Amino acid sequence: MFCCRHLFFIFLLLGSCTSTSIITVDEPLSDGHDNVLVSSGESFVLGFFSPGNSSRRYVGIWYNKVSEQTVVWVANRNNPITNNSGVLSLDKTGNLVLFDSQKPDVVVWSTNVSSLSSFGESNYSAELLDTGNLVVHNSKNKGFVWQSFDFPTDTLLPDMKFGVDRRSGLNRFLTSWKSSDNPEAGSYSYMIDINGSVPQLFLYKDKDPFWRGGSWNGLRWTGVPELRSNFIFKVSYVDNAEEVSIVYGMLNASIISRMVLNESTGTIQRSTWHPGDHRWDNFWSAPQDQCDYFSHCGVYGDCSLYNSGEYECKCLPGFEPKSPRDWYLRDGSQGCVQKQNSQLCRNGEGFVQLAEVKLPDTTKTKLDMNLGNKACAELCLKNCSCTGYSGADVRGGGFSGCITWYDKLVDLREYSRGGQDFYIRVDAVELAKNTKKSKRIQGYVKVLVPVLLSAVIFVLFALAYWLITKRKKALRRKEGMMWFQNDTNKRGISVHGSSMEEEVDEIETSNVDVKFYTLSTIIDATENFSLANKVGEGGFGSVYKGKLRNGQEIAVKRLSNTSGQGIEEFRNEVTLIAKLQHRNLVRLFGYCIQREEKMLIYEYLPNKGLDCFLFDKEKKSVLDWKKRFDITLGIARGMVYLHHDSRLRIIHRDLKASNVLLDLNLNPKISDFGMARIFGNNQVEETTRRVVGTYGYMSPEYAMEGLFSIKSDVFSFGVMLLEIITGRKNSSYQSENFINMIGHVWDLWGESNALEIVDPALGNTHEYDSEILRCIHIALLCVQESAAARPSMSEVVFMLCNEISLQPPGQAAFLLRTANRGLTNTSSGSVGGVSVNDYTISTVEGR
Numbered sequence: 059m060f061c062c063r064h065l066f067f068i069f070l071l072l073g074s075c076t077s078t079s080i081i082t083v084d085e086p087l088s089d090g091h092d093n094v095l096v097s098s099g100e101s102f103v104l105g106f107f108s109p110g111n112s113s114r115r116y117v118g119i120w121y122n123k124v125s126e127q128t129v130v131w132v133a134n135r136n137n138p139i140t141n142n143s144g145v146l147s148l149d150k151t152g153n154l155v156l157f158d159s160q161k162p163d164v165v166v167w168s169t170n171v172s173s174l175s176s177f178g179e180s181n182y183s184a185e186l187l188d189t190g191n192l193v194v195h196n197s198k199n200k201g202f203v204w205q206s207f208d209f210p211t212d213t214l215l216p217d218m219k220f221g222v223d224r225r226s227g228l229n230r231f232l233t234s235w236k237s238s239d240n241p242e243a244g245s246y247s248y249m250i251d252i253n254g255s256v257p258q259l260f261l262y263k264d265k266d267p268f269w270r271g272g273s274w275n276g277l278r279w280t281g282v283p284e285l286r287s288n289f290i291f292k293v294s295y296v297d298n299a300e301e302v303s304i305v306y307g308m309l310n311a312s313i314i315s316r317m318v319l320n321e322s323t324g325t326i327q328r329s330t331w332h333p334g335d336h337r338w339d340n341f342w343s344a345p346q347d348q349c350d351y352f353s354h355c356g357v358y359g360d361c362s363l364y365n366s367g368e369y370e371c372k373c374l375p376g377f378e379p380k381s382p383r384d385w386y387l388r389d390g391s392q393g394c395v396q397k398q399n400s401q402l403c404r405n406g407e408g409f410v411q412l413a414e415v416k417l418p419d420t421t422k423t424k425l426d427m428n429l430g431n432k433a434c435a436e437l438c439l440k441n442c443s444c445t446g447y448s449g450a451d452v453r454g455g456g457f458s459g460c461i462t463w464y465d466k467l468v469d470l471r472e473y474s475r476g477g478q479d480f481y482i483r484v485d486a487v488e489l490a491k492n493t494k495k496s497k498r499i500q501g502y503v504k505v506l507v508p509v510l511l512s513a514v515i516f517v518l519f520a521l522a523y524w525l526i527t528k529r530k531k532a533l534r535r536k537e538g539m540m541w542f543q544n545d546t547n548k549r550g551i552s553v554h555g556s557s558m559e560e561e562v563d564e565i566e567t568s569n570v571d572v573k574f575y576t577l578s579t580i581i582d583a584t585e586n587f588s589l590a591n592k593v594g595e596g597g598f599g600s601v602y603k604g605k606l607r608n609g610q611e612i613a614v615k616r617l618s619n620t621s622g623q624g625i626e627e628f629r630n631e632v633t634l635i636a637k638l639q640h641r642n643l644v645r646l647f648g649y650c651i652q653r654e655e656k657m658l659i660y661e662y663l664p665n666k667g668l669d670c671f672l673f674d675k676e677k678k679s680v681l682d683w684k685k686r687f688d689i690t691l692g693i694a695r696g697m698v699y700l701h702h703d704s705r706l707r708i709i710h711r712d713l714k715a716s717n718v719l720l721d722l723n724l725n726p727k728i729s730d731f732g733m734a735r736i737f738g739n740n741q742v743e744e745t746t747r748r749v750v751g752t753y754g755y756m757s758p759e760y761a762m763e764g765l766f767s768i769k770s771d772v773f774s775f776g777v778m779l780l781e782i783i784t785g786r787k788n789s790s791y792q793s794e795n796f797i798n799m800i801g802h803v804w805d806l807w808g809e810s811n812a813l814e815i816v817d818p819a820l821g822n823t824h825e826y827d828s829e830i831l832r833c834i835h836i837a838l839l840c841v842q843e844s845a846a847a848r849p850s851m852s853e854v855v856f857m858l859c860n861e862i863s864l865q866p867p868g869q870a871a872f873l874l875r876t877a878n879r880g881l882t883n884t885s886s887g888s889v890g891g892v893s894v895n896d897y898t899i900s901t902v903e904g905r
């Protein structure tokens with residue numbers, strides 16, 4: 059006993075004041091006294107820590123230069139030490155051993171490598187490398203006898219191998235923490251599954267597939283189309299007899315980036331540390347939308363979120379809904395069945411091409427790397443149980459390698475871009491239906507080809523000359539890099555500083571239908587901007603209804619005050635914004651520029667804004683609770699698309715009820731997005747300042763510090779959700795001696811009386827009480843004072859659609875707490891510079 063105590067004190071003495079990166083047999087690392095290992099480049103630290111509010115002690119590795127302790131690896135995740143008496147030592151056999159000095163005989167955790175004796179008597183040391191890898195090496199042998207990178211926890215670091223070593227069977231995969239207090243393995247795991255003929259990336263929840271990244275197609279995972287050429291990191295994927303692995307290497311070592319599996323959101327996130335703002339920024343996560351959830355539309359279903367069609371779920375060609383009733387209620391989980399009387403075996407069957415899709419689950423497939431498209435089709439036709447085929451490698455835009463499916467087709471979805479071609483087996487009837495269509499296209503092509511070809515050749519020459527002279531440098535940099543898609547313009551991603559913006563690619567104007575309208579067309583359509591045709595006055599100018607000669611109705615937004623921007627810049631931004639297409643966004647058709655006059659041409663929606671329904675005594679009865687819920691979900695989905703799914707990252711900045719238009723079926727469509735891009739940021743701020751009614755939707759960080767992020771949009775969404783539930787304008791509360799709407803709801807929530815706020819016009823809503831309460835809860839999460847605590851829009855969609863338990867909302871933001879200091883109009887005040895106490899608000903209505 060004495061001996062042990064004695065030893066312990068020696069440990070303490072030796073351990074104190076260490077600033078080394080090495081543990082040796084003689085120098086263990088003991089808990090306490092700020093004893094840590096620091097890697098040689100000072101990027102990472104290894105030591106004892108207590109996660110969150112827990113008092114338990116763990117050995118872990120965290121960033122040295124990240125102000126918020128971010129643990130990237132835990133040794134004893136399942137076996138904590140209860141008090142500060144842990145010691146991590148290196149024994150003579152080269153194994154790291156963690157024990158409690160009060161119970162030195164019990165091994166808490168060990169690297170447990172048994173084959174080390176073959177090195178004979180040698181000097182071992184454990185070293186924390188600057189990559190964040192804890193390694194054990196010996197003096198005789200190069201290489202590592204053990205490394206922590208082989209046993210990841212929830213974090214994938216740059217240069218860390220992810221995947222399976224086929225020789226040893228070692229599988230390096232991520233598992234989430236149970237909670238922020240408990241690093242034990244939680245319910246999610248993220249790994250490469252090598253069971254099928256093609257390795258696939260999977261996110262599992264409790265062993266069930268939750269999201270599928272799919273197979274690697276030479277360029278990217280089929281389920282991650284946004285992975286594109288990139289100047290942030292390079293990806294190396296290896297699939298050979300020895301291993302299947304992927305490694306992300308940073309191109310700029312000073313950018314701190316990680317991939318982490320998050321238990322609370324159920325997502326795999328890639329985030330980057332912003333040293334200036336002291337926060338992690340998630341710039342990519344999966345799953346992102348409904349269609350991402352594994353087999354969302356069931357077997358033989360096709361999930362398509364982006365098409366403007368009515369349903370998310372469609373059946374693949376030749377199939378029909380198994381349970382039509384559920385299907386039309388938007389529950390696609392039962393999937394589809396083969397249409398009756400279809401003959402798929404030696405009866406004139408063939409293939410229909412599905413373009414831009416995520417390939418179905420490849421678990422039951424065969425792979426032959428030596429076949430091309432034609433041979434692949436033949437192979438599939440020969441075997442009547444073959445349901446479809448596709449190419450395995452799409453590099454160079456080609457088709458090489460052949461994957462054939464022999465089972466139900468599961469988890470296929472469409473992308474607006476970046477998908478792959480899949481060929482599905484259909485019977486003769488279905489084939490005829492589809493080939494007719496493509497023949498028509500072919501005829502068209504025959505006429506156009508010669509004309510286009512000569513035009514293209516000319517353009518190519520001009521372009522080539524221009525590229526060679528001007529873009530040499532930029533092009534060289536791009537080679538061999540991968541990028542989370544933002545292919546047209548890199549300003550959308552917030553990971554990097556402005557220095558990278560200079561390397562913006564050419565604006566890609568091809569294959570987007572952005573029309574240029576002449577002024578005379580618009581004058582004609584709007585009857586010279588007649589007052590009778592004026593349908594609104596918005597923050598950015600007046601809106602006119604118009605009718606083109608061909609009968610199409612349009613909405614013309616005549617922009618005021620656009621002098622700040624050049625024509626070219628304007629055109630480029632419009633082109634980018636017009637590419638954003640989603641069922642819950644108003645479509646931008648084109649633009650018109652003439653001298654100082656700039657106009658945006660939108661699709662025309664006969665119904666007015668959500669505000670006109672919600673806040674109108676008579677019209678609001680049209681919106682029963684179910685409708686209001688659908689509208690909420692639609693808005694949220696539109697916002698997810700703007701924030702995460704589209705190729706640009708769009709922050710709306712002015713989300714409010716009057717900026718949500720309703721179509722004939724009362725489906726919500728968000729308008730006025732992308733204004734920050736079209737106008738430049740300053741002008742949007744100015745405009746929102748002018749429209750003082752908008753203040754009620756502003757997050758505190760924006761109103762007080764001028765800070766804007768996607769979380770500010772989330773705040774505005776929360777305010778709007780409360781308005782949808784209460785049927786009242788947020789500004790209407792101040793006149794009744796409430797602090798404001800948020801404060802009022804917050805107080806009632808605290809008293810468990812939140813249902814009192816529900817719009818009386820909804821009548822008896824008993825059967826929906828739990829859903830309404832849930833929505834109030836979500837709204838309160840969105841309007842939290844702390845921007846970081848607010849959920850992302852994709853989390854909001856998830857929470858709306860799933861009855862998962864929600865975190866209690868934190869302190870809500872009472873933007874108008876100081877409102878009693880005087881209600882004056884701030885139309886000329888500067889938002890950026892006002893202090894909290896000076897902050898005043900007007901109840902003047904926006905539009």
Ligand SMILES: *[C@@H]1O[C@H](CO)[C@@H](O)[C@H](O)[C@H]1NC(C)=O
Nearest residue numbers: 109110111112237238239868
């Ligand atoms: C940790 O404790 C603090 C203070 O008691 C509390 O505010 C916070 O919510 C706790 N965090 C967690 C994750 O339990």
Ligand SMILES: *[C@@H]1O[C@H](CO)[C@@H](O)[C@H](O)[C@H]1NC(C)=O
Nearest residue numbers: 139140141142143158160161
């Ligand atoms: C350490 O924990 C053990 C139980 O695991 C307890 O018996 C002991 O008193 C604790 N020591 C201190 C100093 O807290």
Ligand SMILES: *[C@@H]1O[C@H](CO)[C@@H](O)[C@H](O)[C@H]1NC(C)=O
Nearest residue numbers: 165166167168169170171172
């Ligand atoms: C070490 O490995 C052996 C066999 O592989 C296993 O029985 C033992 O439980 C492991 N010990 C620890 C501490 O993980």
Ligand SMILES: *[C@@H]1O[C@H](CO)[C@@H](O)[C@H](O)[C@H]1NC(C)=O
Nearest residue numbers: 178179180181182196197198
């Ligand atoms: C271990 O290291 C010491 C000092 O570095 C050296 O003198 C000794 O020869 C080494 N022993 C072996 C077996 O390599």
Ligand SMILES: *[C@@H]1O[C@H](CO)[C@@H](O)[C@H](O)[C@H]1NC(C)=O
Nearest residue numbers: 249250251252253254260262
């Ligand atoms: C692969 O197959 C084996 C044996 O059938 C199974 O135990 C394992 O869970 C599978 N792996 C994955 C990732 O599904």
Ligand SMILES: *[C@@H]1O[C@H](CO)[C@@H](O)[C@H](O)[C@H]1NC(C)=O
Nearest residue numbers: 309310311312313554555557
């Ligand atoms: C790397 O990133 C840092 C910080 O973002 C930046 O200051 C530096 O210029 C970058 N270096 C290169 C070579 O791009």
Ligand SMILES: *[C@@H]1O[C@H](CO)[C@@H](O)[C@H](O)[C@H]1NC(C)=O
Nearest residue numbers: 318319320321322323846850
């Ligand atoms: C998980 O996501 C939540 C919300 O985005 C965030 O607060 C939390 O820090 C994340 N956890 C990890 C381990 O990154």
Ligand SMILES: *[C@@H]1O[C@H](CO)[C@@H](O)[C@H](O)[C@H]1NC(C)=O
Nearest residue numbers: 423424440441442443444464
């Ligand atoms: C068709 O493929 C399945 C699955 O690989 C196989 O079991 C079956 O034997 C094949 N049938 C023929 C006729 O080749």
